[in-house]
Amino acid sequence: MTAGIFARHGVWVGPYKEGDGKNAKGYFESLPFKHEIIKTVGRIVHKGILAPKVEGWKETALKLIRANGYDGGPWLVKHSAMYYPLWHEFDAKYICVRRDPESIKASGKASGYLTNEKAIKPHIEAMDHVRDHLGGVDVFTDDIVRGNFESLRNAFRYTGIPFVPAIADDFVDPNLWHH
Numbered sequence: 638m639t640a641g642i643f644a645r646h647g648v649w650v651g652p653y654k655e656g657d658g659k660n661a662k663g664y665f666e667s668l669p670f671k672h673e674i675i676k677t678v679g680r681i682v683h684k685g686i687l688a689p690k691v692e693g694w695k696e697t698a699l700k701l702i703r704a705n706g707y708d709g710g711p712w713l714v715k716h717s718a719m720y721y722p723l724w725h726e727f728d729a730k731y732i733c734v735r736r737d738p739e740s741i742k743a744s745g746k747a748s749g750y751l752t753n754e755k756a757i758k759p760h761i762e763a764m765d766h767v768r769d770h771l772g773g774v775d776v777f778t779d780d781i782v783r784g785n786f787e788s789l790r791n792a793f794r795y796t797g798i799p800f801v802p803a804i805a806d807d808f809v810d811p812n813l814w815h816h
Contacts, residue, residue, distance in 0.1 A: 640713060643798070681720075686719065718763035731773030740779070774795045
């Protein structure tokens with residue numbers, strides 16, 4: 638939802654999986670980045686393992702966005718906090734999307750994407766590290782669904798992108814929020 642709101646504000650997200658029965662609005666996770674990250678560091682998220690720094694990742698990332706239609710302006714990559722070390726060569730702006738762990742479990746089970754509940758704690762610890770040591774900001778999705786855009790406004794302010802509440806209001810559908 639957060640990445641979708643940024644995309645609706647003109648932020649490039651790249652080719653992503655369109656909406657389906659599990660996520661009607663779309664996933665907004667760049668498929669080329671997802672595949673390249675997995676190829677580079679493996680499927681580590683469900684193991685609760687932090688990605689290593691990868692020298693030369695910046696060049697790889699820039700090639701990926703250009704090859705997939707990026708032609709300027711702000712861009713984002715949506716992925717697990719476990720991959721934050723990949724971005725050490727960038728002056729990245731990190732947005733930590735927060736939900737309570739029980740909601741994460743319920744959503745992960747319903748979607749089939751959560752294969753190891755023990756990976757939730759390391760993921761939260763990685764987001765805490767990003768926020769506390771790399772300047773990341775928290776966005777609280779439950780608040781957004783209830784129409785409280787304050788954390789979202791802070792994230793937009795942090796990235797320097799003008800926030801248009803009407804765009805977020807139009808994109809957010811509380812009826813799609815199940816967990």
